[in-house]
Amino acid sequence: MARLGIETEIVDRKLFASTVAWFREAKITLPTFAELAAPWTIPAAIREGLAAVGPDEAHPLNLFRVHWYNGPGRRAQVEVPDHVVLPEAVTGTKAQIVVALGRNFPMIEAHKVLAAYACLAPRVVTGQFDPTTHRALWPSTGNYCRGGVAISRIMRCRGVAILPAEMSRERFEWLERWVADPSDIVKTPGSESNVKEIYDKCAELDRDPHNVIFNQFCEFGNHLAHYAITGRALGHVFESMSARDPELRLRAFTSATGSAGTTPAGTRSTSTGCRSGRPSTPCATCSICTSAARSPAWCSTAPPRTMPPSRCSTGATEVDLFGAKKRAKTPMEVA
Numbered sequence: 096m097a098r099l100g101i102e103t104e105i106v107d108r109k110l111f112a113s114t115v116a117w118f119r120e121a122k123i124t125l126p127t128f129a130e131l132a133a134p135w136t137i138p139a140a141i142r143e144g145l146a147a148v149g150p151d152e153a154h155p156l157n158l159f160r161v162h163w164y165n166g167p168g169r170r171a172q173v174e175v176p177d178h179v180v181l182p183e184a185v186t187g188t189k190a191q192i193v194v195a196l197g198r199n200f201p202m203i204e205a206h207k208v209l210a211a212y213a214c215l216a217p218r219v220v221t222g223q224f225d226p227t228t229h230r231a232l233w234p235s236t237g238n239y240c241r242g243g244v245a246i247s248r249i250m251r252c253r254g255v256a257i258l259p260a261e262m263s264r265e266r267f268e269w270l271e272r273w274v275a276d277p278s279d280i281v282k283t284p285g286s287e288s289n290v291k292e293i294y295d296k297c298a299e300l301d302r303d304p305h306n307v308i309f310n311q312f313c314e315f316g317n318h319l320a321h322y323a324i325t326g327r328a329l330g331h332v333f334e335s336m337s338a339r340d341p342e343l344r345l346r347a348f349t350s351a352t353g354s355a356g357t358t359p360a361g362t363r364s365t366s367t368g369c370r371s372g373r374p375s376t377p378c379a380t381c382s383i384c385t386s387a388a389r390s391p392a393w394c395s396t397a398p399p400r401t402m403p404p405s406r407c408s409t410g411a412t413e414v415d416l417f418g419a420k421k422r423a424k425t426p427m428e429v430a
Contacts, residue, residue: 099313099315100315101217101315101316101319102217102221102223103221104221105220105221105222106221106222106223107222107223108222109222110222110223110225111220111221111222113225113227114219114222114224114225114226117226117227117251118226118250118251121155121251122155123155123158123249123250123251124141124155124158125158125216125219125220125250126158126159126161128213128319128320128323128324129323130159131159131161131162131209131320131324132162132323132324132327132328133327134159134162134164134172135164135172137159141156141159142159142172144156145157145159145160145170146170149170150165150168150169150170150201150202151201151202153202153245153248153249153273154249155249155250155251157201157202157249158212158246158249158250160200160201161200161201161208161209161212161246162200162209162324162328163176163177163195163197163199163206163324163325163328163329164176164328165177165199165200165201166199167199169199169200169201169204174335175331175332175335176195176196176328176329176331176332177195177196177198177199178193178194178195178196178332179193179194179196180192180193180194180336181193181194190346191336191343193332193333193336195328195329195332201245202241202242202245202249203238203241203242203245203269205238205241205242206325206357207235207238207239207241207242207243208242208245208246209242209320209321209324209325210239210242210311210317210320210321210356211233211239211242211243211245211246211247211309212242212246212320213314213316213317213319213320213321213324214243214309214311214314214316214317215231215243215246215247215250215252215309216250216316217316218307219250219252224252224307226250226251226252226253228305229252229253229305229306229307230253230254230255230279230305230306230307231243231247231252231253231254231255231307231309232255232257232297232300232306232307232308232309233247233254233255233256233257233309234257234258234293234294234296234297234308234309234310234311235256235257235258235293235311236258236259236262236286236287236290236293237258237262237263237266239311239353240256240257240258240270241256241266241269241270241273243256243309244256244270244273244274244279245273248273248275253275253279254273254274254275254279255274255279255280255281255306256270256274256279256280256281257281257283257293257296257297257300258280258281258282258283258293259282259283259284259285259286259287259289259292259293260282260283260284260285260286261285261286262286262287267280281296281300283295283296294310297310311353311356312355317356318356318359319359320356321356321357321358321359321360322359322360322362322363323363325357325360325363326359326360326361326362326363327363328360329348329360329361329363330363333345348360348361349361
């Protein structure tokens, strides 16, 4: 299995076909990155189904809540991602400092479910991860491994958390409720700063071919999702503010980097003049929009053009997670 980069073609068609059958049996549908970047484009039937699903339930429909547009109750969508503007009395500066809130994500109340989905889903839809035999290993000091376990469970995969033994009791209590087996919580020596020990354990577990380590530091899906999804959401926050005050200018983006996954969101939200809300036409000068034919799922104005394999029934074509349609070598139908 490739450890770096990201595959955009199906690597193992036999495994892909068996995985589709596995997901069909479990009634699991995968959202595209484009749908998570613009969740109002999620099919109405799915959005209606979500109304009956709690945000903390281990239900596959919660995959469609892995975005920045959940409201404070984490059930309904909002027009603009939740955020706060810090007052000058707190910051000591006249510049408006805006903080996007990740607390509205499902299951773990943190945005790391997005990073986890962004790492696992590309492996699944390219036929590189077998949910019946592989174990998804999620090394971190807390939220990423919780996100990985949550995403694994609702995608009917086996998820394993690897984290320091001295992390908070609350983290372990949550993991104990979500893992399939107590052995799926692997404790390493130390606490928050003992990252080396986590990856020493990963090196040991990597000898088993059934273990697949989703290292957030080198999984390109982590970078891609934050560029395509988080960057668009943060751009939308700024645009909602500038609509009220046209004199506002976006000067800087700051993220507290752990794996540096969120840094490409700054590249997306600060380097283009792209309208990130619900536009009807692309920006004539935006390099991302003008390259939409190459990367429609990345464009903040182009609508998503395709659906994931688990929802495809085209027969003559196949589609992938990233929104790029290509001709299938053989007809395929997925209910």
